[in-house]
Amino acid sequence: MVRAGLSAMVLLGLTASAQASTETGGPPAAPQHVSMSALDLWIVGGYLFGIVALGCLAGLRRRESKGSDYFLASKSLVWPMIGMALFATNISTIHLVSFAQNGYTSGLTYGNFEWMAAFTLVILSLFFAPFYLRANVATLPDFLERRFNRPCRDYLAILSIFSAVVVHIGFSLLTGAIVLEGTVLAAFVDSPEQYRFWTVVAMAAATAIYTIVGGLLAVVVTETIQTVVLLLGAACITWIGFRMIGGWGPLAESVHPVNLTILRSSADPTGITWYAVFLGYPVLGIWYWCTDQTIVQRVLGAKDENHARIGPLFAGFLKILPVFLFVLPGVICLGLVNTGKLPPLPELPDGSPNTEQTYTHMIKTMLNPGFRGIVIAALLAALMSTVSGALNSIATLFSYDIYKRWVPSVSERSLVWIGRCATFVAMCVAIAWTMALGQRDTTIYQAMVDVFPVVAPPTAATFVWGVFWRGTSAWAAFITLVGGSLLGLAVFLLTLSKVLTINSLFMAFILFAAESVAIVLLSLIFPHRHTAESESLVWKTPWEALRAEGAWRGLMDFRVFALVLVLVMAALYWAFSGSEPYFPVKAQLLLDGQPIVGCKVELQAENPRLDDTLYIGLDGRLTYGSVQRAGGAPAGTVLRLRLTPARDYIVEMQRRTGKDGRVETTEKIIAWVPHGEEITESVETIREDAAANNGLHGRVRVFRWRVGGTEKQVRTSADAEVEIRRATPIPDKLRAPEAVLIAQPNGELQVLELRSSGQVAKME
Known part of the structure; x- marks a missing residue:
């Protein structure tokens, strides 16, 4: 009955929203500020309470304090749970928020990060998962110790904790804060951006509660529910937008042709070119899907090898959906804005659209009350599943790979408590990193991709050569891990300072190639002495991985399942590839x-x-x-x-003295005004409790003008050098x-x- 009621509400919301929107015509309307209804807030609040309670109950159901219960769910996970948990841990608010932004600005090309994942999930299923289960390891650093040596384990543990905090948690919390600021919090406070720190703390606390209490079982159970909520909420946005635009044909007519192609020529300004995708993504994909503890921990908790193989392949089929559920809505939003069926996005001071708000803009302007709450709950589901998965992997890594090494006699009960403490500390560090991420000049997703060269190439090179070439030596692997991550850090800093302009995806391939040469040469210089265990963790030939005596039969045979997945992905790439290059x-x-x-x-x-x-x-x-x-x-x-x-511009002149003693002047647009509108200027005293978003108070200069009967204003400090630049006649x-x-x-x-x-x- 509950399910029927929910379905009825979803269908009602779809129909009502689509009908109301398709009747809108004419020129673009003024931006709408749709507040959250009481029903929306109850849905979001009820979801948060329910998912936290469910996670805690799932974890407390097993009262044993054994490490395998807490960290690996007693190795009881079956393939549907593994597949959905892999998908949910990977999909975070950064996908919904930033992919919609990328869809609006760049079209479908960022969907390559989703579709190429299917191929690397095949690699995980065929080549890596069997070794992980046969070695009976709790962490991937543990696997490296068995294949190489203890220093490799120690360094990978540190590197994995770094990536969990920086990549998985930090960016997810940032995008979650952006969503809440544009929706729920706006119903209670003005300028919710001022309270971002407390927003981040609240999201982190809600997720950490059930993760700390329940361990991996709580994480996987909640991720299974969150996957359903996530897909349902995301599908709503796509379906309503598709009906509003009128179908694929009208969408294609309303946007530039390049927006609907996924593979691009070398001229594409995003840098996501066809060769960067096919050369660079496998490096990122093998690191992320095959060697990252946060992701692979679900496979380590598999019931047996068949479940460990089929689970990732099932996740590969699920990875088809994000292009249509997360990226395409951004393209649809662009088409709706271009045709006047949606109001324009909120604007930045220079008049350009604030594309970060693409997804929240669609929620506000396309969805009816109640239905809006379901989609926001889906966004929170994406956030919480990713953060909880990363926190649990940090607890496992710190407990098994760091603490237990120095205190080998620690009891299982104490190890669980150490893991919980590590979770709390990691969350505190992640909150600080999230606040630092607010200062950037690129899209959120691209900022995350720029971090990948630090960890992806050296980790991928070490695992690939370690699993496929028996000659790979322990010290070659260790030097590659350390040297490669330091080289990647240098590349990241040079990219951040604009010294390097090579796309990070292609840079990952360059670094992987260089580090592959290094690991081969170092292995020849420092030969490896195999043990019986390390010898068993290398494939004699790649075809050996396809031989499995206990494999399921029919479509559930992992080899058949993998072949079908590869053929489906090849067909999708063929269907969405354009043949004509578009030059900027x-x-x-x-x-x-x-x-x-x-x-x-x-x-x-x-x-x-x-x-x-x-x-x-x-x-x-x-x-x-x-x-x-x-x-x-x-x-x-x-x-x-x-x-x-x-447009007339209000421009602030900013001067600074360079290293050579010369004064450098930069011009910053602080507001644009419709051409010809009267602009008045005054100097006023603003109380601190009445300060605007920029926090200016005391004596300030205030510029005012009117747009459509509404007064607008912008403030600067009283001593700022400001000019009004009128549009060229x-x-x-x-x-x-x-x-x-x-x-x-x-x-x-x-x-x-x-x-x-x-x-x-x-x-x-």
């Missing part, structure tokens, strides 16, 4: 030698699907096809330009689309100089 078009527009400021530029091509509208900032530059907005055109495409003054004779740009394969900057006399000059 970069230009600088000048009027009488001065950069054009604040103009709307309408690009018109022979193919109307390539038409677009861009806005020029302070330097006269525009880019058609960028990381922030997919676009571009085939080589030789002629793009005609229509210019209209559109464009003579009527230049407003017709006479100026042209031509798409070029090299993507070089094209300079167009317009003259008040009506002439257009092109300077290369």
Whole structure:
């Protein structure tokens, strides 16, 4: 009866939301601020209470304090639970929030991180899972000790804890905070971003409670429920958006063609090119899916080898869904905004859309009360499943690989309590890291990918060579782990400081190749002395992994299951691969030698699907096809330009003295104003308790203007140097689309100089 009621509510929400939205037409409406209803809040609150209670009860059901009960669920997990737990641990709020953002800005290309995972899950099933179970290990560092030596185990334990805190927990908590700030918290407080620290602490505490109490069994039981909630909530957004846009055909007509392709040419500005995907992702995938404790711990708790093999393959089929449930909604949102069926996204001070808010914008503007609560519960399910899985793996790693080494006589009961303490400490560190992540200038998902070269290439190289080549030596593995992670850290810092601009996905392949050469050479210099156990943990040939006497029969034979998965993924890649490259078009527009400021530029091509509208900032530059907005055109495409003054900017001049003693000036847009609107300025005294989001109080300068009858304002410090830059007036004779740009394969900057006399000059 409860299930029927829930189904009825879901169907009612789908129908009502879709009907109400498809009747909306005309120009884009003003941004809507839809508050959470009481029903939404009850659903979210009830879900949180229920999942925490369920996790605690599941863990307390087994009162034994044995380590295998707490850390490995007594090795009782069957393949459906393993598959759903793998999926739920992997999928976090970063997928829902950042993939929607990536879908809005770059189309389907970030879906490669999901579909390529299926191939590495096949590798886990065929080649790694059997060894892990046969070695009867509790952690992957334990496996490395049996294959190599103790130093490898110690270092991998530290590296694994680092990745769990930095990658799995930190980014998940950040995106969870963004979602709650845009939905639930906005119903109670103004400017919820001011309370982000307490939001993060509350989310961490709710997840840590049942993880600390119940161990892996609590984690897996809750992840199974959360997978269902997650898929249901995400499917709602996709289905409603798809009905609003009118189907695949209207969607394709409303967005740039490149948005609906998953494999891109070398010209793509995201750097997620076809060769980066096929060369770089396997490195990240083998590390993440085959050697990362947070993920593989579910396989280590398998009932037997067949369950350990089929579970990852089942997860591989589930990984087909995120492209349609998490990435595609961002593309749909772009199409709905382009056609005026959704209001524009909230804007940043320079007028560009705040794409971080893509998913929460869809929740606010597309869903009815009650139904909105279900989707937010799904977001929280994604967050809690990832964080709880990472916390449990940290507890296992610290207890078995670090503490037990120094205190080998520790009892099983004490080991469980040590694991719980490690969970608490790790969560505190993760909260601090989450707060530091707020300062970045790239998408959340790309920021996470930039961290991968620190851990992925050396770990993947060590495991791959260790499992497939018996000559791989212990000291070669240890040197590769340490040296590779330090090299990856240097690459990360250089990428962060913009010294290196190579996409992190392709950089992972370069590092893996270099470290593979190193591990082979070092193994020849320092030969390995095998024990009987280490000898048994190397495949004599890759085909040996396909021989299994006790394998299930029929479709449940892991070999048949794996073949079907590979064929399905190959068909999907073929269906979503575009054959025509789209090259970014970069230009600088000048009027009488001065950069054009604040103009709307309408690009018109022979193919109307390539038409677009861009806005020029302070330097006269525009880019058609960028990381922030997919676009571009085939080589030789002629793009005609229509210019209209559109935006005036309030600009703050920021000066600093460089190392050479010279004063450097940067210009920061702090607000944009519709062209021609009156802007008033005053100096006021603001009390601290009335400070705005930027925290300014005391004597401040306040700039005010009106938009559609609503007063807007922006504040700066009283001594700030501020200028008002009006949009460049464009003579009527230049407003017709006479100026042209031509798409070029090299993507070089094209300079167009317009003259008040009506002439257009092109300077290369």
